[in-house]
Amino acid sequence: MKRDVIVAVSFLLAFLFIAYAVVYINVLGLGGAELRPLGEFYLGHAFAHEGLTSHSPEVVTAIVWNYRGFDTLFETFVFFLAIMGAFSVLRLTREQESIVRELEAKEPHRQMDLITRATTKLVVVMIVAISASIALHGHLTPGGGFQAGSAMAVALLLLFAVFSKFTLERKGLNLRHTISAYALGLALILATVLAPVFLYGGKVLEINLLPGETGLFNLDVGEYTAVTFGFLTVFLVLGVSEWIFKTVLRGEVDD
Amino acid sequence: MIGIHLAILAIVVSFGFVFSYLAMKEHDLLKALALSSVQSTFFALGFYILAAPDIVLAYLAIAVGAYTALVILAISKTERYEVGE
Numbered sequence: 001m002k003r004d005v006i007v008a009v010s011f012l013l014a015f016l017f018i019a020y021a022v023v024y025i026n027v028l029g030l031g032g033a034e035l036r037p038l039g040e041f042y043l044g045h046a047f048a049h050e051g052l053t054s055h056s057p058e059v060v061t062a063i064v065w066n067y068r069g070f071d072t073l074f075e076t077f078v079f080f081l082a083i084m085g086a087f088s089v090l091r092l093t094r095e096q097e098s099i100v101r102e103l104e105a106k107e108p109h110r111q112m113d114l115i116t117r118a119t120t121k122l123v124v125v126m127i128v129a130i131s132a133s134i135a136l137h138g139h140l141t142p143g144g145g146f147q148a149g150s151a152m153a154v155a156l157l158l159l160f161a162v163f164s165k166f167t168l169e170r171k172g173l174n175l176r177h178t179i180s181a182y183a184l185g186l187a188l189i190l191a192t193v194l195a196p197v198f199l200y201g202g203k204v205l206e207i208n209l210l211p212g213e214t215g216l217f218n219l220d221v222g223e224y225t226a227v228t229f230g231f232l233t234v235f236l237v238l239g240v241s242e243w244i245f246k247t248v249l250r251g252e253v254d255d
Numbered sequence: 256m257i258g259i260h261l262a263i264l265a266i267v268v269s270f271g272f273v274f275s276y277l278a279m280k281e282h283d284l285l286k287a288l289a290l291s292s293v294q295s296t297f298f299a300l301g302f303y304i305l306a307a308p309d310i311v312l313a314y315l316a317i318a319v320g321a322y323t324a325l326v327i328l329a330i331s332k333t334e335r336y337e338v339g340e
Binding site: 004007008011012015016019020023060061134142143144146147148150151153154157160161231234235238239242 | 261264265268269272273276277280308309312313316317320321324325328331332
């Protein structure tokens with residue numbers, strides 16, 4: 001225990017020394033750096049009346065979806081591949097799904113107490129409202145599709161933890177619906193990315209050509225839907241109890 | 256005087272380091288998870304002082320919400336205590 005304290009304190013001292021050296025003695029030469037020309041370009045063009053503007057006072061969103069749009073586009077597809085990989089490893093056939101449903105009906109019915117449930121209902125409404133404002137104002141204030149989607153996933157997760165997986169499924173958020181909604185979000189992103197090519201004869205992802213901030217708004221909403229339902233898909237798959245999975249897999253071995 | 260906010264940044268991130276060390280030394284995995292989310296909260300404050308609110312929004316939701324839940328689901332499928340040296 002004493003050794004732990006010594007290690008922690010020496011880490012702390014080393015870190016404070018490095019921080020002091022970087023900030024006050026300016027060892028790395030970072031202090032007083034001027035704005036680089038690239039930064040000046042972004043600040044001047046993200047919201048302007050003419051030229052290569054993306055109609056967005058929020059420069060981060062303009063960079064993320066417009067000036068560096070391909071990075072974000074491929075990031076979205078990497079996220080999609082990761083979730084589809086997890087889903088295909090844990091997939092079940094139609095018969096296995098009906099076995100799982102039968103076994104889940106036998107599980108003991110557990111419930112959290114009234115205070116937790118009532119508070120969660122209130123908090124979930126607030127989180128959903130905030131995530132919607134983060135997504136729909138993503139081109140005006142800090143935030144964007146991914147941030148809003150992860151906040152929304154947290155709200156659904158709270159419902160998942162405090163009520164149950166079955167509550168979500170009874171409300172219509174079962175696996176088929178979440179995957180369809182995920183596909184819908186990705187379709188909106190792809191449509192917005194390809195729209196400049198077919199409508200205005202521009203290049204892929206040249207969303208400056210679309211009227212006003214439509215491009216950034218659509219991309220934010222598409223990413224919002226995709227991230228929310230992507231996370232929910234993973235949680236629904238992982239939420240199946242371990243003994244049920246084992247029973248199903250044992251049946252697979254016996255066949 | 257370069258700015259009080261840099262001093263606050265140093266303090267906040269040092270607390271983050273302390274909590275990440277404690278999380279590494281903890282043998283109860285659920286407690287380690289709680290410590291690691293405290294560390295994430297401190298780092299999120301650090302990002303806010305560095306004027307990156309976009310990162311804060313994503314980082315808090317992922318590190319405190321989604322990551323914690325995923326690891327709790329993973330722990331529920333194994334054992335809660337880490338045994339041995």
